[in-house]
Amino acid sequence: MFIIAGSISVDPSDRDAYLRGCSAIVEQARSAPGCLDFALSADPLDPARINVYERWESEADLERFRGSGPSEDQEGQIVSASMARYVISSVQAP
Template structure:
């Protein structure tokens, strides 16, 4: 499994519109082969931060999705999103 997680920063006055702009992308990604989950959300504390969490079955699934995703254009000030290989899964509770 691959986990893509982190956040981007955008101008605070643009954040809510940027999150709304990603809604269609999130809906389509969740239906894509190999997608286990995707969430792109406004941060509850920082008005310029957008959190991103994705789980994919494989790199091939991510690559196939990105080839046809048509991500919207937003002004990104900084990017703190990283991809991780996960070899083990269990509930943290």
């Protein structure tokens, strides 16, 4: 299992529109083979921050979907990004 987590920052006045513009990508990801979860959400404390969380069954599933990233317009709105990829070897119930 692979998890991609982190955040991107956009101009605070553009954040809501940016997230609305991502709705189709979230839908595509969630219906993609191997996608276990995919979420982009407004941070409750930082008006510029968008939290990113993706969970995939395999690296192949992740890479197959990864070919589609943000549009040029969306990419131009990103001020900064901090993302990490986590390789999960086991999962246990709490």
